[in-house]
Amino acid sequence: MTENAGKTLDAAVFGAGRIGRIHAANLARQQGVRLKYVIDVNREAAAALAAQHGAQVADIDGALGDASIGASVICSSTDTHSELILKSAAAGKHIFCEKPVDLTVERARACAEAVERAGVIAMIGFQRRYDPTFTALKARIEAGEIGTPEMLVVTSRDPGAPPIDYIRHSGGIFKDMLIHDFDIFRWILDDEADTVHATGSCLSDPAIAEAGDIDSTAVTIRTKRGRLCQINTARRAAYGYDQRFEILGSNGMLQAGNVRPTEVVAWSKQAVSRDVPEAFFLERYRAAYASEMAHFHDAVIHGTPVRTTVADGLKALELAEAAALSWREGCVVKLGG
Amino acid sequence: MTENAGKTLDAAVFGAGRIGRIHAANLARQQGVRLKYVIDVNREAAAALAAQHGAQVADIDGALGDASIGASVICSSTDTHSELILKSAAAGKHIFCEKPVDLTVERARACAEAVERAGVIAMIGFQRRYDPTFTALKARIEAGEIGTPEMLVVTSRDPGAPPIDYIRHSGGIFKDMLIHDFDIFRWILDDEADTVHATGSCLSDPAIAEAGDIDSTAVTIRTKRGRLCQINTARRAAYGYDQRFEILGSNGMLQAGNVRPTEVVAWSKQAVSRDVPEAFFLERYRAAYASEMAHFHDAVIHGTPVRTTVADGLKALELAEAAALSWREGCVVKLGG
Amino acid sequence: MTENAGKTLDAAVFGAGRIGRIHAANLARQQGVRLKYVIDVNREAAAALAAQHGAQVADIDGALGDASIGASVICSSTDTHSELILKSAAAGKHIFCEKPVDLTVERARACAEAVERAGVIAMIGFQRRYDPTFTALKARIEAGEIGTPEMLVVTSRDPGAPPIDYIRHSGGIFKDMLIHDFDIFRWILDDEADTVHATGSCLSDPAIAEAGDIDSTAVTIRTKRGRLCQINTARRAAYGYDQRFEILGSNGMLQAGNVRPTEVVAWSKQAVSRDVPEAFFLERYRAAYASEMAHFHDAVIHGTPVRTTVADGLKALELAEAAALSWREGCVVKLGG
Amino acid sequence: MTENAGKTLDAAVFGAGRIGRIHAANLARQQGVRLKYVIDVNREAAAALAAQHGAQVADIDGALGDASIGASVICSSTDTHSELILKSAAAGKHIFCEKPVDLTVERARACAEAVERAGVIAMIGFQRRYDPTFTALKARIEAGEIGTPEMLVVTSRDPGAPPIDYIRHSGGIFKDMLIHDFDIFRWILDDEADTVHATGSCLSDPAIAEAGDIDSTAVTIRTKRGRLCQINTARRAAYGYDQRFEILGSNGMLQAGNVRPTEVVAWSKQAVSRDVPEAFFLERYRAAYASEMAHFHDAVIHGTPVRTTVADGLKALELAEAAALSWREGCVVKLGG
Structure with a gap:
């Protein structure tokens, strides 16, 4: 207190x-x-x-x-x-x-x-760390359910690219979009990057390439403890906002799936189908945003430790810079520290 | 207005x-x-x-x-x-x-x-009619997605029986618990009961039988248009609160599934597993309760028609009485009107 | 031997x-x-x-x-x-x-x-009792996984009605189609019927009604031990062959789901969709038919007990007759014995 | 012919x-x-x-x-x-x-x-190309269901490492295990590798490292047309044999999931759970092996084109060598041709 x-x-x-x-x-x-x-x-x-x-x-x-x-x-x-x-x-x-x-x-x-x-007290809005599904998964890792974490696969796709003018000032896809995934990587694997490799392409809209950016990336991180992480992202997933990850441990696997607006299942002549995921981050992370601000309030009023610090923000940014360098140079980047 | x-x-x-x-x-x-x-x-x-x-x-x-x-x-x-x-x-x-x-x-x-x-303006709190999953399903029926509705199967189970004293004053399981299911039946099939058959047993706790009640029921309704509805209920489902239904139409089927607290999936040596459903009605119908009161407010302020009227409450009660009679007498009950 | x-x-x-x-x-x-x-x-x-x-x-x-x-x-x-x-x-x-x-x-x-x-040695071809999913479920009940079985819900729907000439000589839907479900009921609940109630309608094709039959039924059985079973059937499910059941026990629930041809999942703008079930009984029960004949061979050569006897066939037929009577007379039928 | x-x-x-x-x-x-x-x-x-x-x-x-x-x-x-x-x-x-x-x-x-x-006629036993789920997915890509393929994510994990003596003579994980994944990559994306990056670790058993090998890999391939592929593998997944992939296209996504022995779903106090996947490749690819040999027979008797040629085997091997080089040198490897 x-x-x-x-x-x-x-x-x-x-x-x-x-x-x-x-x-x-x-x-x-x-x-x-x-x-x-x-x-x-x-x-x-x-x-x-x-x-x-x-x-x-x-x-x-x-x-x-x-x-x-x-x-x-x-x-x-x-x-x-x-x-x-x-x-x-x-x-x-x-x-x-x-x-x-x-x-x-x-x-x-x-x-x-x-x-x-x-x-x-200073807290950065990495809201994913406050999402009910993600926090439950994290707690289950920490409770030892899957043994030692070994490999993380992150899928992170937006329903569509933002306006090209936004992209021009975004700092590039690694800082703008993957910053969240780099934070998730550090949080879930509880480890730091040793090397980063990133590649990518501009597949949806040539204007993004003209702006010097890409819309699809494939990033691999090897941690100081030898754990592996693969991140795949796309600015445009036709089926909507896709935010999943899975973590393989020595004793099992945990997956975090997408959230659907409703639990309706339709059986037609063609298929058995469910809702596509919640439309975008405002809908998908509604509960996370609420929980995040309650967390900030707790930190300020009750002195509970902040889960997402400015130092976390800095680390994610360093990873984004390393990934961007790897992509531009076509090489593997060794992280300092 | x-x-x-x-x-x-x-x-x-x-x-x-x-x-x-x-x-x-x-x-x-x-x-x-x-x-x-x-x-x-x-x-x-x-x-x-x-x-x-x-x-x-x-x-x-x-x-x-x-x-x-x-x-x-x-x-x-x-x-x-x-x-x-x-x-x-x-x-x-x-x-x-x-x-x-x-x-x-x-x-x-x-x-x-x-x-x-x-x-x-008078509105009865059948909150299920305001649930996002159920209202989406209802809207899709009305949009013709499955053609003519023909058969409804309702599963409605509580995680555990209430205190025996509550049961004694509850009016019996048909009025206390199935009242919701009878309302769902009328809403989803958009039809009225012609005959009702109900049977049941006391399987979880003899004290319920001593109180003159049962804890498990199987109800069948045939509607005036010949549509069929089966309802199965239990006071005690060990895995929690179970609220599902499915509606078969001439052109397909729609199901309303349970809502889970998180989208974590765990893969262990034994099984691939997900969360059990939301614990009980307060959690399961949180969004429904919010939407219900917004609906009441709209009705009062803007004059929008009330979805769950006192007449609906009366109809559900008549079905509960018919079901109770069927159960007690071991017969099929013909509804009036 | x-x-x-x-x-x-x-x-x-x-x-x-x-x-x-x-x-x-x-x-x-x-x-x-x-x-x-x-x-x-x-x-x-x-x-x-x-x-x-x-x-x-x-x-x-x-x-x-x-x-x-x-x-x-x-x-x-x-x-x-x-x-x-x-x-x-x-x-x-x-x-x-x-x-x-x-x-x-x-x-x-x-x-x-x-x-x-x-x-x-005499064995009746109730092939469902040899299906891998159904036998696994039965074994898990017997291993005590869900405690005492209390309620069974059987969904049994064909992809379409047979030719009207077939229906005329079929003995009626209860003997022709539900005979399998009555056998499943006895096998899964390991109990005998005390009372049967059946109702139904002809909803898909008036020719079926003209032939004196129905195409949709809702049957409820209460067993001698007070357990409950609900069966719903339809001659025509637009999405295909639907063979599911679920059994609620004092300690949990087991469900037997449909089998799909492939494990492809498609994510489109509209929906996340999977295959409809295997087309009809020949595809759905391919493994069951193979296992059934191996079982017969074992019985003949090694003297292993027959799982589906003529007596089982007789019991299922008695239930079909009772259900048909209940439907025709609009009453609850008490079984002898 | x-x-x-x-x-x-x-x-x-x-x-x-x-x-x-x-x-x-x-x-x-x-x-x-x-x-x-x-x-x-x-x-x-x-x-x-x-x-x-x-x-x-x-x-x-x-x-x-x-x-x-x-x-x-x-x-x-x-x-x-x-x-x-x-x-x-x-x-x-x-x-x-x-x-x-x-x-x-x-x-x-x-x-x-x-x-x-x-x-x-010469055919290499890449049996995955004959699996019902994978072939259905491939056919749906070719039918244009998801537009232009853009990103492939392959998950390929064994239930446990083979004996260390096997590993010593296996040619290393890239040639022994990922050879299948490299073939899937070429088949699904219908493209050739331009660059390969691979990293990995030995996380399950130090004896594997002593044998000069690793048990977990993360591979990224960028194709000549700029498409991206990520492969993650592990010799030891505690929950069994895991063979999934997903392909993002300009118009949607298709996933190939694991195959389960039965369709039983269990609802307990703790979780809603399903079977783990088929135990290992002999069970998982039973249908694929049958279909593969029918394909070979067709090729020999009827002259139908072979789906998996020696040239395909050669290409997969070249990828395996490139990946092994990337892993050993910590660099990105450019493919010839």
Whole structure:
């Protein structure tokens, strides 16, 4: 328990877009939480979200200058993350920040050091670690159900590529999309990468190649303990959002499957069929987002350890850079450390 | 749209027990709704629930005498349902009432007539009709996916029998447990019973037989249009709460399966295994309860037609009585009308 | 071990139709078995089957008069079964006979008595009891996996109705189609019927009703020990041949599912889909037919007890008659004994 | 149709071990086939298999010197394959040879050239290409169901490592175990490798590492057309033999799942569980082995094109060598051609 136990928490939300609205609603639902400020360059969006939660529209310095604010919830665009983390840390605010920490390892490292120095609680929004299926699987590994983990296979596919303009500013598929898979790899195998190999292709839309990126990747990681991980991703899976993984252990295997909207099964002349998976991440990870913000609240109020730290964000970013290098150079990349 | 469109709704909640707390929270979440009163013979429970929603503790007449109250939400014990429906209708309040309307057909009929006369909106809490899986299945039948519905098989099993004292006052398994299945039958087949046959046994606990009841039933209904329905129920399924049905049509079949807590699959030396179903009705029908209260709110505010009327509650009760008679007499019962 | 152990077996096959050819091939595959005669009113069919197995075409008396013949394999039309059983028993031949024994209880009883008197091994072709899935399930019940069996739900649907002329001579749906399900009921629950209720409808083709029959049935059996069984059948399931059952016990449930031709799963924009079940009984029970004839061979050569006796055939027929009576009279039928 | 259409086929079987007995039985079942010779250094095994099929024990030259022999069925140890292929080709016999052609690319190439020169039909025993599930999946790809194939993920795990002595002479995991997966890759993606990356570990038994081998591999292939393939293998999956793959296309995905012995589903307090997969390759690929030999028979008698040629065996071997090189050197290997 920290000194905050039992106290209320006033929070400032940075970014009133889609994910900002979700985090704001999930945080507001926690006991004793008050959303006090909403900050967004789009004043209209800020005002709408503020109104919904009885908060006020503010600017960065106004919000961080208010000593009553205990937490910054950073849901703004990626290029603002590091600045907001640094300022929030400097102001002594606890921090929740959407992934990624930053697109450069240098700034991400600076953030990790800043929150460390400031002694604030800082959590990165790798929401998959809060998903009921994934956390149940992780707990069963830790309970020894499959013995020693040996091989992880991650399937991670989006229902369609984002607009090409998004892709141009995304930092590339490894930082934008696989960042989640790199985090899952570290969490599930409880190990660090020794070598990384990545290859890929642009198969769905030539415009992605013109933007210097790819839409399909195949990544292999060998860990320091000799464990193996394969990740396959695609920007476009015609059947929808596909998020599965399986972990082979010395004593068995655990799989995490997709979540379906309903449990209807149809038997026709042609086939026996079920629903395709939940449409995209907002639907698929609805429960994870709720649980994630409850976790942040617990960390701030009760001092429970943060599951997804800025250091985790930094590690995932380093893997993304290594994978991108491997892909560009056609070589195997050895990780430091 | 009714004259209430756009207006706010003040509500009185009768019953602060488990289901009352769920309905209260789901109703409070609707736009423009205010829980004004909580009424329960257990004043402590009433006070706790009232405190949670900024409501006041009241008594029946006080609540119904307040002209600002637009809706009664009846979640009290079954033996109070009909009185509260009649009083609420007389006071011109819209009504949501947990199932069953009453344990006697006579009083249930009186309730149906009273709400009709009063012109209030009245909805019975057959929450299954609001479940995402069941409503998707129903919509697909109506879209013609399986042609003409011909045969319905309903599996409805509880994870364990309630306390014997509950059973003694439950009205018997047909009214207490199968009431839901009889409603599902009418909804899915969109037809009325012509004949009913029921048999059953007490297989799990002799105390149930001593209380004059059974714990396992097998019911067959033939409809006026010659369609067939089989219902099998058990008070005790060792593996948990089991709520499935399947509907055979002239052109195919649709099944509604159980919902699992997670999508983890485990491969061991012995078996490939998945989660057992959600533990019991509160977990299984969480989404249904939320959707149900949104539906009630829509009905009151926007005048959308009520999916589960008091007349539906009455019909289900008549089927329960016919089934009980069939079981007791060992005969086939012909339904009137 | 009988005196036949280690010896060879010469057999006569009666009926060279579809099922005769299957049984002949499966029997011929057994060690030391020689198909010596094929008998069929259709001489051409008999000749073709005989040629395939190095057998001769014969007539009934010729075949049964040959002292070297150890076994009669009766696969001819239903109306010839009892005569061939009686003659084979009189001639001291061991008997395999396709289901049903006969369409009348009287003649079936006479057959049971005749084989008893003659001391010959006699086995009825209830092939489902030899299916790998069903036998595995039965073994697991007997191993106590689900405790005491309490409730059985049988789904038994054909992909389409046979020609109307077949239906006219079939003895009705209860004797023709449900005879298998009544046998499964007795085998799986290991109990006898106390009461039977059956209802049904003609939903697929009015010609079936004109022939005095129905195409959809719902049967409920309560056993002497109070266990419950529900059977639902249909002559026409648009998605194919559907043969499932599930057995609830005091400690869990076991289900027997359909068998698919392949394990391909397809993920499209619309659905995640698998194969429909094996097309019809010849495909679905291919392994069962092979195992059945090996079982018959074991019984004859090694004296292992017969799993499906003429007495079983008689019991199934009695249930079919009781069900037909219940349906016609709209009453519950009490079984004798 | 070749000149052999309608004719009979006399065959010599080399190798009377486990797989030899399976191939012999499946070939003997074909219309007009006679097993004439069985050749094995183990005379007892040869005699037993010969007796079963009415064949004679012979030696290599005796069998190949018999002009009546139309086909060599080579099921002997790997180190004898190339010699028997060369001799059979020289003698003008059609050839079925178990995989691999040889452990060296040079000798495998010599075999490919020899059968080409001799004009004999030669088929390699990549039985997976004859499996009902895999062939159905392949046919559906070719029918365009998922559009253009883009990414293949192959899971290939054995239930346990073979004896260490076997491993020492196996040619290493890539040639011994992944040879099948490399063939599946070429067949399913209908493309050739441009680059290969392989890594691996010895995780189950240090004796394997001492023998210079690994037991777990992760291989990535990028094809000439930019398609991606990931293969993961393990010598030891505690839950049994695991043979799955999935192919993502521009318009959907197809998966090939494991085959189970039965369709029993058990619901207990703990889990809902199914059978583990068929135990090992002899059970899993029983239908494939039968279909494979029918295919060989068709090729010889009717001249139908061979699905798995010696050239295919050579290509798979080249991939295995490239993968082994990648693993040993820790680099990405570019394929020639």
